[in-house]
Amino acid sequence: MAGITTIEEAFDFIQSVGICTIFSQKARGVQSLWDAVDLPHRTGGNTKWGAKMEAVWTWKSDLPALYPDDVYYGKIKGGVAVLMSMSYFKDTHYPANRRDISECKPLARQVFDIIRLSPGSSSEIRREAMERFGCTKSRFETALKELQITLNVVRENEPGNTRDRWLPFDEVYSGFED
Known part of the structure; x- marks a missing residue:
């Protein structure tokens, strides 16, 4: 098509x-x-x-x-x-x-904890991760990709969103495996 x-x-x-x-x-x-x-x-x-x-x-x-x-x-x-x-x-x-968060690399697990406790935009989460864990922007981006690929985080799907906002996958798709 x-x-x-x-x-x-x-x-x-x-x-x-x-x-x-x-x-x-x-x-x-x-x-x-x-x-x-x-x-x-x-x-x-x-x-x-x-x-x-x-x-x-x-x-x-x-x-x-x-x-x-x-x-x-x-x-x-x-x-x-x-x-x-x-x-x-x-x-x-x-x-x-789908991979359990425990199978992800350490920085990805740390970024996941930030998202789990305080969902936010890419820039907000990146800023906190860089301050708390001393990672570079590139390492943060790699960790965020890993979380998306392993289906641990998902972008919020609200109409009119102009910035990516990240949430734990299970919060958006609760009961998905049922």
């Missing part, structure tokens, strides 16, 4: 493919929402980004917010951002990728 021009068509695309990257085909065998969208790349839209970038950037947040029971946003191995149909997520992705 190519020629996507609306958020509804993007939703249908995700449901049909199960999983797609947001911006590129950096994951072998996984289609890209970016490649399926048929909007002007360098023109149109309200910013210098162009209509295509504006749409894809907005849809990556709006789709899981508008369709929380149908679309999941997360990261896969390699740190690639993806959107998934919830059926693909439950049947395939979750069982293969």
Whole structure:
């Protein structure tokens, strides 16, 4: 399915493919929402980004917010951002990728504790982690990716969010394994 021009068509695309990257085909065998969208790349839209970038950037947040029971946003191995149909997520992705926090690296566990006790934006959590644990921005970003990939944290899916806000996965998807 190519020629996507609306958020509804993007939703249908995700449901049909199960999983797609947001911006590129950096994951072998996984289609890209970016490649399926048929909007002007360098023109149109309200910013210098162009209509295509504006749409894809907005849809990556709006789709899981508008369709929380149908679309999941997360990261896969390699740190690639993806959107998934919830059926693909439950049947395939979750069982293969969920890891207990005890299996994560020490800094990831420490960052998780910050999020668990005081959910916040990436910049807020990064600032606290750097102050408390003396880590670099790069090490923090790696730890946050690990927490997303292992399904220990998830981005809050509230309509209109302009900044990523992180929550423990089990708070958002309580009873998920039932």
